[in-house]
Amino acid sequence: MGLLSDPNRRKALTGLLTRLNTPICIVCYLAGIVWFMGLAFEPFTLRTYMSENAMGSTMVEERFSSGERALSLAKEFDAHKRKAGGMPVEWLVKAMQSRGLEVFTQSFSRKLPFPDENKERYMVRGTNVYGILRAPRAPRTEALVITAPCSPGNTNNQAVALLLALAQYFRNQIYWAKDIIFLVNEHDLIGTQAWLEGYHHTNITEYISGSLRGRAGSIQAALSLELSSDVITSLDLVLEGLNGQLPNLDLANLFYAFCQKLGVLCTIQGKLQRNDWDTAEGYTHAAQTMMLMVLKQACGRSWGDHGLFLRYHIEAASVRGINSFRHYKTDATTIGRLLEGMVRKLNNLLERLHQSYFFYLLPSLSRFVSIGYYMPAFGLLAVILLLRALDLWVHLGAPALAAVDGVTEAEQPSSPGVLTVLTPVVISHLTGVALYLLPVHLQEMAVEHFPVSETEAVVLTAIAIYTAGLALPHNTQRLLSGEGTEQGWKVLKLTALLYLAVLLGCTALINFSLGFILAVTLVPITASITPALYAVVMVLLSPAFTILYCVFIYQELIEAPVSVSEGWMLFLSVISQGILDHALYGSLVYPLLALFIYPCWLMFWNILFWN
Amino acid sequence: CEIKQLSDCLIRLLLDRRDGTRTSEALTPAAAARDEFQEELVIRPLHSGDIYASFQFRTLWDTDFLQEGQKVSHYRLFPKSLGQVLSKFSVRELHISFTQGFWRTMQWGQPFIPSPPGAELWVWFHDTVSDVDGNWKELTNVLSGIFCASLNFIDLTNTVQPSASFKPLGLGNATDHRFLRYATLPREIVCTENLTPWKKLLPCGSKAGLAVLLKSEKLFHSSFHSQAVHIRPVCQDEQCTSKAWELRQTLNVVFDLYTAGQGKKEWSLFKMFSRTLTEACPLATSSKVYVDITDNPELFELSPATPLLSQAVVLGDRRTYSVYDLSRAETFGQLRSLNLLLRWKGDGEMLRPLLHAERYVAGFGLQTGEIHTVIYNNHPYRAFPVLLMDSVPWYLQLYIHTLTVTSKSRDNKPSYIHYQPAKDRHRPHLLEMLIQLPPHSMTEVTVQFERALLKWTEYTPDPNHGFYVGSSVVSALVPSMVAMNTNFTQDQPLFSSFVPVKEESSYFVRVYTEPLLVNLPTPDFSMPYNVICLTCTVVAVGYGSFYNLLTRTFQVDEPSLPLAKRLANLIRRIRGVPLLT
Secondary structure, eight states: OHHHHSHHHHHHHHHHHHHTHHHHHHHHHHHHHHHHHHTTSGGGSEEOOOOOHHHHSOOOOOOOOOHHHHHHHHHHHHHHHHHHTSOOHHHHHHHHHHTTOEEEEEEEEEEEEEEETTTTEEEEEEEEEEEEEOOTTOOSOEEEEEEEEEOSTTTTHHHHHHHHHHHHHHHTOSOOOSEEEEEEEETHHHHHHHHHHHHTTOOSSOOEEOOOOOOOSEEEEEEEEEOOSSSBSEEEEEOOOGGGOOOOHHHHHHHHHHHHHHTOOEEETTBOOOSOTTSHHHHHHHHHHHHHHHHHHHTOOOSSGGGGGGGGTOEEEEEEEEOOSOSOOBOHHHHHHHHHHHHHHHHTOSSOSOSSOSSEEEEETTEEEEHHHHHHHHHHHHHHHHHHHHHHHHHHHHHHHHHHTSSSOSHHHHTTHHHHHHHHHHHHHHHHHHHHHHHHHTHHHHHHHSSOOHHHHHHHHHHHHHHHHHHSOOOHHHHHHSSOOHHHHHHHHHHHHHHHHHHHHHHHHHOHHHHHHHHHHHHHHHHHOOTTSOHHHHHHTSHHHHHHHHHHHHHHHTTOOOOHHHHHHHHHHHHHHHHHHHHHHOOSHHHHIIIIIHHHHHHHHHHHTOO | OHHHHHHHHHHHHHHHHHHTTHHHHHHSSOOOSOEEEEEEEEEEEOTTSOEEEEEEEEEEEOOOTTSTTOOOOOOSSSOHHHHHHHHHTTEEEEEEEEEESOOOHHHHOOOSSOOOSEEEEEEEEOTTOSOHHHHHHHHHHHHHHHHTSOGGGOOGGGEEOOSSSOOOSSSSOOOOGGGEEEEEETTOOOOHHHHHHHHHTSTTTTTSGGGGGOOHHHHTSSSEEEEEEEEEEEESSTTOOSEEEEEEEEEEEEEOTTTTSTTOSEEEHHHHHSOOBOOOOTTOSEEEEEEEOTTTTTSEEEESOOSOEEEEEETTEEEEEEEEETTSGGGGTTTTOBOOEEEEOSOOOOOOOSEEEEEEEEOOSSSEEEEEEEEEEOOSSOOEEEEEEEEEOTTEEEEEEEEEEEETTEEOOOSEEEEEOOBTTTBOEEEEEEEEEOTTEEEEEEEEEEEOOOOTTTSOSSGGGOEEEOOOEEEEEEEOSSOOOOOSSSOOOGGGSSSOOOOSSEEEEEEEOOOEEEOOOOOOTTOHHHHHHHHHHIIIIIIHHHHHHHHOOOOOOOOOOOHHHHHHHHHHHHHTOOOOO
């Protein structure tokens, strides 16, 4: 820092930084991207290991043997589900009671802000059934949760049946130290959300739900089970939760350890692990797995029932059974044993899971990238914004010094400063507020005047406001001070650059993937913007187009490429899902984009039309 | 704490060696004061299919340790270790319980003597004691040694003086709660090392009588285990002219239908305790086994049958019991052993307890939270008042202005509130309220709190486990369905006579809620070195120099001229010509 307090050296340093600004920025950008892509290269990653002592060293012997019984139970459950035309509440209550659990139900209802066309629901009414296995000689202070969603149609019957079979087996064991809650929730995430809010007696998303009668203290961990076939070829672990939150890495380690022990094929992001890291295919495979995780995390939605638990500081993961054409099959008994083993180890926990990482990326189940390794990739991108800001700052300061020499008056450039910057900032943010509020509130009016459904109305209103934001009178400074000056847009750009740096920095701290993806598209355009830039380039790198690209990349990565029109439809549904996720579960991606990122981008857009 | 317990146990062993003379003393005929010993086992089949066994051992001794000038040194049935403690610390009444598990009121009904999970200790000191806190401190340490428990963790931060909830159960009308101390340790784990010293207090040890059933491998293979010691002064006779000391040792255990009974609704003494009864304790004046057969014969059958029946009014309900008197030889039959067998025949409707309470923490995040206590009055038409007592550790900072009491979605104003705010690191919150429960209602008491940030040395070794808040206590006089027996001194089963009944129409019930486990904001202790290094670097390098840069004003130094020029300037100044630069 002596470097900075010496004015001569400071001058030399800033001189160097301004002279080489563009090359440094380009190098930083490329280095950031390369660093990120290098994260998936196996020699650069760490092998996962169990940090939690209570789960690592203790021996557990799995004895669950009633897989066959679970499958026949699944048929029975299916029959009752068909008869009831939904969740067979009475049957479930009886089934749990006969297995010696304390059974409670919770009814809930929620009117969605607009119909969900993906899942075809609007007015949601349902019931959660849960049974509590009281641990012997435990004072009801700690609990574990196992959930299985009761889904419409043929799906997840086996999950509910396996849950009941496990309940029966667990009930006869003496070694439980924590109560175990077996939850069968209706309407997947909505049911889970209603139950969690009921359990914690909070109301953050305007659910109308009955109060819960039975509780079991603070929940330590949760497992969600999704299983739709009698045999499976592999088990997929889903970790990404609401707002990009992840459970403690030890939970993933636990799952991996038991898959290894019982010889079950396990995948993450639906991708098997490969051993040939030194070949191009091996690397691409790992990179694809990691990219999928980044995309899923960035979108901030809960990718399974487990995702909603994370808000309550409950470590949770979903285990999903996958049945493909591979001939190596795993039966229900083995899955039961796997769950038994996991629950027993969780039961051994003395403290909440806290030893291992909460921020990580997984290129495969046995390798992880910790926050210390991936943060530099983002840092390299973010530093570009600061470098450009520094450059502008120096340039803005320099003419003022030159003016002292006497040719032009020094007062002129700084006088319109505050107003010229403030007006675009306010207008952009008002547009952001409109984008956040209007789509949902104007849907009725839109449906009246246009031949569209409510969902389409919401999405199209959002797109319309987004587009209208581009057409707003952005050259307000002309009204205020006549001709737009070069000084003016530079001040605006400086403000916007610093604003964007702070925004992306905060986002990356909470949800690295979201911050990184936004940085990749926003940084180059915002760093290089001048009034002379083509508007098309600016639009092509706007937040909305970023979402569109993500949709295509995601489809490519899950090996289900789509045509342009299909991609467009997916894009529309992604927007509606984003708005719904915000209203139903409190996901923060939509408000972040609408209230902050989009207005910030609009400020840069403003510069295009400065002259 | 393990080491502490171990050393306590060692001390206890040494004490025992010295105490070993007790049995030989018992043989000498010169016992001045009368003493007697009774033992009793009650077995109650529960509707859930579980089975509840409650042991009570009572030693009565017509003497007074606390009388001035009278030094009691001759002990027969009464354990000397306890007697000495009572006289040394001037204890008027002592209640201590160790419980592993939570009594499930909704499935099991009311227990004969309730107790909260963990350890509970409450003591009334004699009103001649001047330094109550000092006595209390020493007493807890001594008891910790006697029972091999971590009672030494009781200190001022978890001790309260309830003003109304804990009245003396024995003789004497002490109302000055300065002489009362109450503390719970919700985290205390109860196991065999606590059972062994408890059994040693019995006159027959575990050698004869009902105590042979107390085998730890079975007692701790259960849903609920609770052992307690209650000492209090009682009347010697109906006239109540002189005082006697009563020591009650109780042990309650609930065996689980699924884990201990293999799912079959069939119980026997052998299946429960892996022992049968062969004799009474020779020192006991009465030794009986009661089996609750009120629901017989519809629900279960009992063998061997006994002609002896007894009726007692327990907890507001008239119950019928089969009595097996162990002091009579015919009880044991030809096999010379008694193995009671109960076989269920059908399912019964569950009896709903009239009073029930539960508690939980609402909210999420590590900053604030809300404690909800829910009290149910299941009586169809009678309202009755309950006393709610809450003792909350100081690190949950209660916002008492957010206290709300609602029944039937209407505000229910407590008629009496006693609140003692906490002092950080010195004493806990104490909240006592008298609340009227409307008939057939649910009353919810909520209070918000903020979680304190502890000093780093104040965290327990396992801070991420969370911190415990003891059970809240609901005490009530519940309207009784049948007339209660107010004649306290009359001969009746021990389990029905613990709490004195003052009026015929209601009975006393105490309900404990579950303890709470609350997470406090916890720093990441796993990498202190990294944290210290990082923080120091940031502070030293970043903050220091930036602060320096921002506050300092910079001025460009005039470069100093070379010596030759300075000399030239000196000459020029003298000559009056312009200087060189």
